[in-house]
Amino acid sequence: MTESSFAENAALITQGNMQGLRAIYEEYGKMIYSSVLRICRDPHTAEDVTSEFFLKLKTAASVYREGLGHKKWLLISARNLTFDILRRQSREIPSSVTGGDEESHPLSEIPDSTDAEETVMSDVTAEQLLRNLSEEQRNVVHLKVYCGLTFAEIADVLHIPAGTAAWRYSQGIKKLRKLYEEVR
Amino acid sequence: MSKNFEKDYINSVDSSAPDMEKLWEKISSSQTQDTDITPFVSAANECRKISPIRNNTFRAFAATAAVFIAVICAVSVISDNDIALTKSENAAPSDNENSFSYDYAAEEAAEEESYPSVTASTGWEYSDRLDTSENLTYLSLDLADTESGIYTALSRNTDDEEYFVEDNVLSETDFFLDGKIISEEPGNDGSIKYTVLVIHAVFDDSREFSETEEVYSRSPYSLKTGREYLLPISEENGRYTVIFDNAPQIEFTLDRQLVCHNGWKTLTENGVYLEYPQAYPDDFFYDRMNLAAESSLENLFDKWESLKA
Numbered sequence: 001m002t003e004s005s006f007a008e009n010a011a012l013i014t015q016g017n018m019q020g021l022r023a024i025y026e027e028y029g030k031m032i033y034s035s036v037l038r039i040c041r042d043p044h045t046a047e048d049v050t051s052e053f054f055l056k057l058k059t060a061a062s063v064y065r066e067g068l069g070h071k072k073w074l075l076i077s078a079r080n081l082t083f084d085i086l087r088r089q090s091r092e093i094p095s096s097v098t099g100g101d102e103e104s105h106p107l108s109e110i111p112d113s114t115d116a117e118e119t120v121m122s123d124v125t126a127e128q129l130l131r132n133l134s135e136e137q138r139n140v141v142h143l144k145v146y147c148g149l150t151f152a153e154i155a156d157v158l159h160i161p162a163g164t165a166a167w168r169y170s171q172g173i174k175k176l177r178k179l180y181e182e183v184r
Numbered sequence: 185m186s187k188n189f190e191k192d193y194i195n196s197v198d199s200s201a202p203d204m205e206k207l208w209e210k211i212s213s214s215q216t217q218d219t220d221i222t223p224f225v226s227a228a229n230e231c232r233k234i235s236p237i238r239n240n241t242f243r244a245f246a247a248t249a250a251v252f253i254a255v256i257c258a259v260s261v262i263s264d265n266d267i268a269l270t271k272s273e274n275a276a277p278s279d280n281e282n283s284f285s286y287d288y289a290a291e292e293a294a295e296e297e298s299y300p301s302v303t304a305s306t307g308w309e310y311s312d313r314l315d316t317s318e319n320l321t322y323l324s325l326d327l328a329d330t331e332s333g334i335y336t337a338l339s340r341n342t343d344d345e346e347y348f349v350e351d352n353v354l355s356e357t358d359f360f361l362d363g364k365i366i367s368e369e370p371g372n373d374g375s376i377k378y379t380v381l382v383i384h385a386v387f388d389d390s391r392e393f394s395e396t397e398e399v400y401s402r403s404p405y406s407l408k409t410g411r412e413y414l415l416p417i418s419e420e421n422g423r424y425t426v427i428f429d430n431a432p433q434i435e436f437t438l439d440r441q442l443v444c445h446n447g448w449k450t451l452t453e454n455g456v457y458l459e460y461p462q463a464y465p466d467d468f469f470y471d472r473m474n475l476a477a478e479s480s481l482e483n484l485f486d487k488w489e490s491l492k493a
Binding site: 037064152167 | 188189190192193194195196197198200201202204207208210211212214219220221222223224225226227228230231232364366367379381395396409410
């Protein structure tokens with residue numbers, strides 16, 4: 001969805017026309033869900049957050065101004081909302097998600113890279129291969145490959161420098177390339 | 185591999201999503217009007233604070249009647265180690281995150297004002313820093329971490345055995361790229377293909393640059409990943425190649441000084457000698473390296489422009 005068509009859909013929402021919300025949901029619903037899931041690590045919570053996200057978007061659409069970067073705005077909003085909800089539930093937010101030390105994963109249900117290396121490689125999905133990366137690399141690769149953000153936008157979403165985003169991406173892809181060739 | 189992986193990854197993530205139609209039914213049937221949209225307002229404020237200058241936004245610098253130099257500040261890189269490049273400050277948004285009466289027009293006007301009328305020095309704020317300590321060595325400089333080795337072990341390109349002559353290099357330069365090396369991989373002709381994150385581009389014709397560009401070199405003086413260089417580039421059939429790659433390229437330290445060999449007379453005129461490690465057995469530039477101030481680039485670009493005119 002281009003920037004201008006997003007702005008048009010946002011304007012429709014502001015006018016009470018739910019076709020705008022539907023269009024944005026169809027385009028970005030899965031992107032929001034997958035990004036929220038990466039933070040909260042629980043599919044049920046991610047569904048609830050995604051639902052609340054689009055409910056709030058009915059009102060929040062009026063805040064958006066064309067030119068801000070709609071994907072970036074949606075993803076930062078989703079992050080903010082997820083953090084709010086996790087705090088509300090008195091759950092700890094993984095520090096790696098906030099840009100902190102990659103060693104602490106209090107809510108992680110994803111096996112670390114050592115376990116992943118023992119996974120049977122013949123039936124490994126691309127997403128499972130991603131678990132061989134550090135949390136920081138996984139986040140950047142997800143935003144680049146799945147969400148289609150530029151390094152500058154990734155930097156804004158994750159609060160890291162663009163050069164760091166590019167570096168983590170290149171290191172992640174290099175590792176994945178090697179693993180992918182072993183599996184395929 | 186990368187395209188297959190990307191496709192597989194996207195399919196994998198898509199397939200792990202819940203029943204989106206069912207979720208939509210829940211959303212569309214809800215009568216709740218949720219007025220607490222703080223996360224969205226905060227996000228909008230964040231997006232306004234950080235607004236990188238787009239690749240296609242450039243300012244033309246009128247130098248002569250026929251030649252313009254355009255400088256693109258493609259990405260504002262502010263890292264733990266790097267010094268911030270030119271960045272204009274946005275007008276401060278309202279402290280009340282729930283306010284919808286924020287004057288967007290005033291902020292847009294403030295952004296316009298932060299870019300003054302064009303001069304040769306705007307768009308890239310050069311540092312004047314130059315370390316003149318005695319017995320300066322390359323390894324004592326403030327340099328970005330890298331995983332690259334000291335040289336590529338490629339066969340040296342023997343096509344250009346001639347001695348480095350600044351004017352010759354400048355005459356062949358189509359544009360300059362100031363960029364950080366993200367990755368490297370073998371090219372299919374014995375060269376190395378580098379992916380460069382573009383920070384500045386200096387050019388005098390109509391060009392557009394992506395966030396990253398691919399640049400080729402056959403030099404044993406490897407461009408190290410994580411490091412920033414000023415690369416003189418020639419373009420042929422859409423392929424960007426580093427000019428005169430039989431010498432170390434102009435490298436930026438983290439405190440914005442330039443490491444370059446003394447063939448770059450314009451840069452090293454007021455530079456200082458730098459002790460540099462021998463990069464590979466046949467390296468004959470290691471004892472000709474200098475440290476120069478970033479501000480000397482202005483003279484280099486002026487000279488390039490005059491040669492091109």
